[in-house]
Amino acid sequence: MPQIPATTVANLRDLGGTPLPGGRSVRPGFVLRSGQLDRMDPASDPAVAALSLHTVVDFRSAAERADHPDRVPDGARLIVADVLADRLAAAGTARAAPAQLKHILSSPALAEHRLGGGRARKLFADTYRSFVSSGSARAAYRTFLTELGAPDAGPLLFHCTAGKDRTGWAATLVLSLLGADDATIEREYLSVNPAVRQAFAPLVEGFSPPAATRRPPRRHRGRARSYPGRRALDEAHARPRLGREVRAGRARRVRREHRAHPRASDRGLSPGAGQVPVRRPAR
DSSP, rough: OOBBBOSSSSSSSTTTOOGGGGGOOOTTEEEEEEEEOOHHHOOTTTHHTTTOOOOOEEOOHHHHHSSSSOOOOOEEEEEOTTTTHHHHHHEEEEEOOOHHHHHHHHHHHHHHHTTTTTHHHHHHHHHHHHHHSSSHHHHHHHHHHHHHTTTTSSSSEEEEESSSSSSHHHHHHHHHHHOOOHHHHHHHHHHTTHHHHHHHOOOOOOTOOOTTTTOOGGGGGOOOOOOOHHHHHHGHHHHHHHHHHHHHHHHHHHHHHHHHHHHHGTTTTTSTTOOOOOOOOOO
16 A cells, blocks of 8 residues: 655555455545645645545544644545544543643653553453444444545545544455455554654654663663553554564573583483573473
8 A cells, every 4th residue: 555745644544456355456545535725735745636535534523623723725625523522532532542641641651641551452451342342433434434435426535634543444345345365454553653753753852861871770770661641553564573673582592501410411411412592491
């Protein structure tokens, strides 16, 4: 799914070209996704002007739309489809979790209070469950799919605030209905991570002192620095990182064993003279 080099729309991508069974692919230039459109300006952004958008579907909440109203091209229809309306009403808040991240990450103490201790994982897990369980989400995605299936819908662009969660689920629905396999859907979903990290980079860097003066505690040296905000943004990469830490731990155990038994082979614990036994750590 190619990223479009727009200067006034963040995280703008085309679902076109995504492979489908039978050698087919999604039609280019017809279904697009992005972050919020409050800075969209086709007059100064040739990449956006070339899209010739006909329909825009906005998945954001009322508060998000009020804070950063969409700017849509002349002649394009704007469809509001508030995914999280029911969840926000039940929680007694006007701000969706993705829209609160910039505020939460502005303070390490606030981030720890709101996202620490596994709360970030729970927050996003609950949000994703609401995509399929709440009435407002089902109505919003039904509206989106109905518009997408209309003869005069395209080119259609759908978006939320960052273009990652609510928008990512919408893209998953489209590709699933078109028959894309799980690997393709997962790859498309994760493809927006670099753009999202870039958008939050200034806040992420604010959680630690400059690299020249930073010296982590000895027990943390050599391990990736982690804190609630990064975990919230980097959940998809937790398994690879964990795998590296596990492998590093195994290597340390082998080195300790080597130091503890430098002449183990002389006691018949190894098949060859002069060899050091390396026992595979229990999994």
